[in-house]
Amino acid sequence: MTPVILLTGFLGSGKTTLLQRLLTDPSMAGAAVLINEFGEVGLDHHLLDRIDDTVVLLKSGCICCTVRGEVADALSNLESLRTRGEIGFDRVVIETTGLADPYPVLQTLTAHPVLRSHFTNGGVLTTVDAVNARLQVEHRAEAVRQIAAADRIVLTKTDLAEPGQEAALRFRLAQLNPAAGILTTADPIEAILGGFGPAEFLRAFSEGQGGAHGCGPSCDHPEHHHPDPHHDHHHHAQPHHDETLGVTSFSLVIEGAIDWTMFGTWLTLLLHKHGERIFRVKGILALEGEDRPVAVHGVQHLVHAPTHMDHWPEGPRQSRLVFILEGLSPDLIRRSFTAFTGLSDVRAAA
Numbered sequence: 001m002t003p004v005i006l007l008t009g010f011l012g013s014g015k016t017t018l019l020q021r022l023l024t025d026p027s028m029a030g031a032a033v034l035i036n037e038f039g040e041v042g043l044d045h046h047l048l049d050r051i052d053d054t055v056v057l058l059k060s061g062c063i064c065c066t067v068r069g070e071v072a073d074a075l076s077n078l079e080s081l082r083t084r085g086e087i088g089f090d091r092v093v094i095e096t097t098g099l100a101d102p103y104p105v106l107q108t109l110t111a112h113p114v115l116r117s118h119f120t121n122g123g124v125l126t127t128v129d130a131v132n133a134r135l136q137v138e139h140r141a142e143a144v145r146q147i148a149a150a151d152r153i154v155l156t157k158t159d160l161a162e163p164g165q166e167a168a169l170r171f172r173l174a175q176l177n178p179a180a181g182i183l184t185t186a187d188p189i190e191a192i193l194g195g196f197g198p199a200e201f202l203r204a205f206s207e208g209q210g211g212a213h214g215c216g217p218s219c220d221h222p223e224h225h226h227p228d229p230h231h232d233h234h235h236h237a238q239p240h241h242d243e244t245l246g247v248t249s250f251s252l253v254i255e256g257a258i259d260w261t262m263f264g265t266w267l268t269l270l271l272h273k274h275g276e277r278i279f280r281v282k283g284i285l286a287l288e289g290e291d292r293p294v295a296v297h298g299v300q301h302l303v304h305a306p307t308h309m310d311h312w313p314e315g316p317r318q319s320r321l322v323f324i325l326e327g328l329s330p331d332l333i334r335r336s337f338t339a340f341t342g343l344s345d346v347r348a349a350a
């Protein structure tokens with residue numbers, strides 16, 4: 001049986017960064033990776049420095065409603081390729097979107113008639129952002145579900161947290177999921193990955209079924225009403241989760257090189273003013289005077305230090321920024337960007 005590790009955590013909490021680090025460990029040399037992102041334009045597979053047949057980008061969307069079938073398809077596909085000897089892997093990591101409820105994916109693994117004989121749950125790892133999580137757990141049910149489903153929580157950005165912030169968060173996390181071990185990104189990889197046994201998996205799964213993933217009596221998760229794993233969620237009349245939550249994603253595609261100072265000031269001001277409603281911004285930029293692309297990340301009010309990527313992904317060398325917003329007009333962001341930078345060749349894609 002091949003273990004499947006589910007890597008989850010709220011938007012921008014450091015899943016891809018942790019995954020990148022985990023993949024450097026020799027024990028992960030044979031891992032296949034499935035990546036799912038919220039938003040039309042997936043960037044994570046570019047940010048992850050490994051592109052081969054065992055890295056699969058799942059279509060964007062709300063993982064609870066639309067991607068569940070895709071996870072099954074992608075795993076089945078990997079299994080067929082392995083059976084034919086075309087690829088080899090000894091474990092799988094699934095990085096979910098930052099808005100995903102991990103429970104339906106766990107359910108797919110255990111209930112799917114074919115997958116259950118090849119794959120087993122290798123544990124749920126949840127990244128929790130030490131700077132932003134307090135706000136997120138108070139306002140976002142998905143953040144609570146991800147924490148509740150965790151076998152192990154990895155606290156990220158403790159280096160950026162205010163004194164006392166980490167201790168207060170640990171206290172809150174212990175209330176939400178007293179059974180999960182809490183580590184930080186400073187812990188060795190063996191501690192983060194080691195010891196995920198079947199017992200831990202079963203506990204996580206049965207807790208998830210018992211409601212520990214945060215659903216109340218008014219929950220409209222289809223799987224609670226239709227436990228049949230083959231039931232097609234798309235045929236439900238209820239609104240898509242993302243619509244219910246009012247969360248939207250859009251991207252800006254920018255032609256021409258960008259001045260970094262100007263861009264950095266714009267992004268800082270934007271997140272300062274609207275950070276509560278901008279869950280996430282990330283992008284790949286073509287900067288003036290730089291051959292290599294630069295990755296930028298913002299999470300609510302926080303702008304992270306930009307990083308140089310090794311090379312441009314295939315395709316045109318355009319800057320691309322992806323935003324995940326709640327209750328904020330994409331047009332406002334596009335207009336503010338063009339007004340601030342003076343760049344006019346800027347396309348917004350829903």
Ligand SMILES: Nc1nc2c(ncn2[C@@H]2O[C@H](COP(=O)(O)OP(=O)(O)OP(=O)(O)O)[C@@H](O)[C@H]2O)c(=O)[nH]1
Pocket residue numbers: 009010011012013014015016017018037044097098127155156157158159160185280282296297304305
């Ligand atoms: N200082 C610091 N920055 C971190 C840490 N972990 C992640 N980051 C930064 O946080 C930003 C977002 O990290 P990602 O790994 O892309 O987060 P993610 O959870 O994959 O994001 P989504 O896929 O969009 O939900 C990046 O700029 C990272 O460099 C950390 O422990 N400390």
